[in-house]
Amino acid sequence: PEGEFDGGAAVGAVDGGEVEGEDDGDDEAEGVAPASPKQPASAFESLFLETLTSRSLRRPGIVHRLDATTTGCIIVASDRPTVGFLSEQFKERRVGKLYLARVKGKMTEVRRLHLPVKRDATDATKMAVRSGGKHSDTIVRPLAFEEAGGTTLVAVVILTGRTHQIRLALAHVGFPIIGDRKYNSRVKAEERVMLHCR
Helix, strand or coil: CCCCCCHHHHHHHCCCCCCCCCCCCCCCCCCCCCCCCCCCCCHHHHHHHHHHHCCCCCHHHECCCCCCCCEECCCECCCHHHHHHHHHHHHCCCCCCCEEEEEECCCCCCEEEEEEEEECCCCCCCEEECCCCEEEEEEEEEEEEECCCCEEEEEEEECCCCCCHHHHHHHHCCCCECCCCCCCCCCCCCCCCCEEEC
């Protein structure tokens, strides 16, 4: 039903359920941090770095993207057939991603946010909720409230893949992510964006 969110199902979706996939290339991404130039410490790390820098693969083995300020899991394929196979799984929504975020304020109920997302008219590095934008669908469930800091830990599932979708949606409804200076100007410089992908 509209607005309901089964946290158990969302966690299960990370193991293969149909929850979210990049639908049009315009996803929750801004960039991927470059590989470290240091000498690899293991065979696995060596393969990982080689895959990241491979010129024979489209988007060097990266199957999906995360915003540069988001922590979490990135899937990297070691050859072209695997890139194609995994990309298709995301496209067909057979791979789920569950996000965890810490937001400012006390959220007490599950929310499903349907918002039109478009590039900000005055700042090309930001997105905005604007008429005529692409539809976004975000489900947010509060997990725990921290009285001392006045923040809430939330679980988020996105059913569409728009740039900055989670950050924008939460800020729009009055629960900006802690550390997100792009969508909340009242942020301490030393804070990092508290958004993690599982």
